[in-house]
Amino acid sequence: MKTKNRLRIASEQKLGARQVNATGLSRLIKKMRRYLVNVTWLFAGKIVRMMFSLLVGIWVARYLGVEQFGILSYGIAFAMLLRSVAMFQLEGICVREIIKTPAEKDNILGSAFVLSFVAGLFSFLIVVNSIALIRPDDPVYCILVSIVGFGLIFLCFEVFDYWFQSQLDAKPVVVARTIVLSFSAALKVSAILLHAPLVFFAWITLVELILMGGALVLANMCSGQNITKLRVKVKWLKKLLCDAWPLALSGMAATIYLRIDIIMVGEMMGAQDVGIYTAATRLAEAAYFLPICIMATLYPAVVKSLENKNVDSEIRMQQVYNLMILMGYGVGIIATLFAGPVINFLFGEQFQQSSQVLSMYIWSGVFVNIAMAKSAYLKARNFTTILFVSTFTGAVVNVLLNLILIKEYGVTGAVWATIISYSIEAYFILFLFPCTRKQAFMISRAFVMPIIRFKDITS
Incomplete structure (x- = not known):
């Protein structure tokens, strides 16, 4: 009798171990599938963006020629020098905090939006005044930087992407961005066919930044998120500001050494x-x-x-x-x-x-x-x-x-x-x-x- 009981217990233990292993394997497969689905959407979105950027960008370069393409590239690079400051580098911090405290999502995103808006306005004023000091006798450069730089204010709408990142749900954002990029690409192609002047391409860049913000808001609303629930809390303003200011400065430094080469080549050559x-x-x-x-x-x-x-x-x-x-x-x-x-x-x-x-x-x-x-x-x-x-x-x-x-x-x-x-x-x-x-x-x-x-x- 004792031997039978021991055999029965051993059999039950083996069965339980198999069930645990099967459950663990199932969870691993589920996690891997979730990661793969998300990275597939991100990959598809980046592929589309890369295709638009490359193909249309190459067409623009061929149309403008080496010198005018260089002027446009200089203007965009200068205007976007403070892009990281405008966004205040809140992405990683917001995603981290939403993962830790999902109930505070609306307070986190609302506070992040306000910080990013103020930083974007501040950044726009800096780049406009800077180009006026550096190239006071070059109105073309000043106009290009002023037009593109105004888009820094609208980067605050990028905060609506952070919730999707925390949930590994890239699909709504990818769809929204792709629609805007398609429209922007169509505008650039039209500008080429109509033999538009150089400054027109700067206006298209600004329109793209504005529409991208609106598309992210719509993506949130279509996904069931109520943006009217966003709140600004002093606690989160302090928390985000405290954690983000080194990132904002490092982001500015990163943007500088990613783009300063273009500006320095332009100034020195x-x-x-x-x-x-x-x-x-x-x-x-x-x-x-x-x-x-x-x-x-x-x-x-x-x-x-x-x-x-x-x-x-x-x-x-x-x-x-x-x-x-x-x-x-x-x-x-x-x-x-x-x-x-x-x-x-x-x-x-x-x-x-x-x-x-x-x-x-x-x-x-x-x-x-x-x-x-x-x-x-x-x-x-x-x-x-x-x-x-x-x-x-x-x-x-x-x-x-x-x-x-x-x-x-x-x-x-x-x-x-x-x-x-x-x-x-x-x-x-x-x-x-x-x-x-x-x-x-x-x-x-x-x-x-x-x-x-x-x-x-x-x-």
Whole structure:
């Protein structure tokens, strides 16, 4: 009798273990499916955006020619220098706080909207006055910057995307953005066919920014969110302001060292060199869409893994670094091999010098990918001061190197300045802080052996 009971108990234990394993496997599959669906929507949205940006942008470049395309690129780059300040870099913080306290969603988003609106207005006034001081005798540049810069005020509507990010629900936002981009692309094509002047393309950029804000509001309403419930709370204003100001400053520094090269090439060389340089960098930056999609999807998982002591966050972060570096390697090799034919086919012979710039600039993408993963970790751990220091250091190094190298080597010098400064900001500076040194060693490991196990990223 005792033997039978023991056998029965053992059998029940095995059955229970199988059920637990089956339940665990089912949960893992469900989580992976959710991540894959979200990243698929983000991927599709970025693909569409990249196609519109590239195809229409290339057509615009061919229509305007190297010099006028350089003037337009300079104007947009200058106007968007304070884009990160206008948005106040609230994205990661809001997503993190909504995940932690979903009941406070309306208070968080309402407070974030007000902060971003004030920051956008402040940023617009700065860029308009700055271009007037730098180029007082160039009305074309002043007009372009004033028109595009006005769009900074409407970036406050980006807060309506944060709820969808926290819920891994990219579909409504992707649909909304795609509709606006389609309309914007149609306007640009019409402008080309009607032989519109240069300033018309600046107006189209402003219209796109305004419509994008309205589309995000509609996406929220169509998804059942009641935006009239948004409230501004002093508690959350203080919390967001306290957490975000280092990110806003680091975002400004990041935008500066992402765009200052265009402005410095324009100031030190000329509009034609800006056109050559921008054509190459625009192609290279189009490759960022995939890592951006993946990090937007994985960020909630990074936050939860750091909050949950039962999850090995180091294993997850190692896999994230591996994935980002592997993508950088793949894109770099392909672009280096085919830079010449691609530039000639897309932009034409007048932009042929851009091929050398592209074959070099593309390798900065490895460090851009690392920076995305590193920033996700620092935001999740609320190491915003370290993020600011690293980004500010990268910006300073970038400006100094541009001053030295552009004068000596032209646009090639600007590329080297970008690669070196990106590597310092994304990787080398992590060795200086005890709390990030382990992340630096993990990135070093990923450089040598980027092996991917997807279950360790999403589980």
